[in-house]
Every structure is written in C-alpha cells, then in structure tokens.
Amino acid sequence: MIVKIENLTKSFHNRLVIDGLSLDVHAGDLIALIGPSGCGKSTFLRCINGLETVDSGTAQIFDTVLSSPLEIGHKEFQRRSFAVRQKVGMVFQSFNLFPHLTILENVMKAPLVVTKMSKVDAEIRAKELLSKVGLGDKAYHYPDQLSGGQQQRAAIARALAMSPQILLYDEPTSSLDPALVNEVLLVMKQLDQEGMTQIVVTHEMRFARDVADKIVFIEQGSIVEMGSPDQIFGNPKDERTKSFLRHFL
DSSP: OOEEEEEEEEEETTEEEEEEEEEEEOTTOEEEEEOSTTSSHHHHHHHHTTSSOOSEEEEEETTEEEOOHHHHOHHHHHHHHHHHHTTEEEEOSSOOOOTTSOHHHHHHHHHHHTSOOOHHHHHHHHHHHHHHTTOGGGTTOOGGGSOHHHHHHHHHHHHHTTOOSEEEEESTTTTSOHHHHHHHHHHHHHHHHTTOEEEEEOOOHHHHHHHOSEEEEEETTEEEEEEOHHHHHHSOOSHHHHHHHHTTO
16 A cells, blocks of 8 residues: 555635545555545645645655644645655646746756756656657647647656656546547556556546546545446445436446
C-alpha cells in the first residue's frame, strides 16, 4: 500500500466538502473517482498532494503523513507537502502550460528548476516523454499551435518529467472536444499497462469501466460505494449509485 487516506474531512466556509473519506491505494492501481459535479472529488484529489489543507484525518503517501496544519504547524505542512509532490504528479483539466514556452521547454521546466537537472539531460528526458505521448514532432511548437488533446498530452509529459510514482488527474478530458478525448485516455491506458499508479477524477464512464482497477463513487463528500468495475457497473448495491449511472449507461 502506497497511499492510505483515513477519515479525511475538509470544509469551505463552514460547508463540509469532504466528510470522513478513507481509501487505500496499492502500487499499480488505477482508481477512478466518479460522482456528480460538486461532490468533493477534485477537493479530495487536491488534499492527497497537499494543494489543499485538511481539517482532520490523515493522508499518508509513502512514508509522509499529511494532516491538519493546526496539528503539525503550517511550516511542517508545507515541508511535507513539498516532499509528497516530489513523488506525486498532477494533471489538471485546464492544461496550465506556459504559453510563451515551447512544448519542449514546458516539459523541461520543472526538472531544471526543482531538481537542478542539467539542460542537456532535461532536454533528452523531455524529448523521450514527448515521443512517449505521441508528440515527438511537436517539441518546438507553442501551446496555442496544438489541439486541446495534444496540449493535455503535453501536460501529462510535463508531469512525468519529475519521475512521479503516482499520477493524479482532475477531470483531464472534461475541457476537450469528444473527438480528442480518446487520444488522452490512450496515454493513460499505456501508463497503466506500464504499472504507473493513477488516481483519476473522471466522467468518462466507459474508460472507468474498461481500465480502472477500482471504482469509487462519491456523493456529498462521502464514499457511497467502491468496488471493481464489474461490481459497480454490473451490480451496484446502493440506489444512489444506480441513479447516477443511469445518466451515463
């Protein structure tokens, strides 16, 4: 087990967004977080790598434990969050690429700045990753010269440049035209086959059904039901799960 979430809670302006969530993640898992918009999936994901603080409970990622800054202090929380982000990459629904840098420079940026990798090594690594996601011929293009699907694949390459052991995705295909969704999902399938641990917030039910090892259905900040794709899609136990899936299947 490489991630252990226990009784996580998070509120915004006295509104409970995450309500006692617990989840175990093993190496190589691809976990799909599904549920209605606004149910807390994205906030939960951001709590895992310290982009959001938690009110109570713990998120243990490898040997680092994130808990409330009120318990461990804000400086210690920042230190631990930084340690987590050395091992956990994040891909957002908006691509967040630097518009003034080429795709190659975007992928090189973090290794150069954070890990002080040499420019030669960073360029070699970036070109390898761009080829991996099918963008080897786009290295010297700027983001606005690429389609949305290509930009999201570049964002995945950028996350991989830090050699993460876990990748988190916050609805990585939600801002894409339907015709471009599959090219991003294919990269994620490839990474799954290579053994990358991935946690994905998604509304792509077919992808979740066909590729995920575990489906977690969240509603109003709580886990309603979790299980294998066969169980969740073929024989959901909770009426809320059944109702949600009817909109997609």
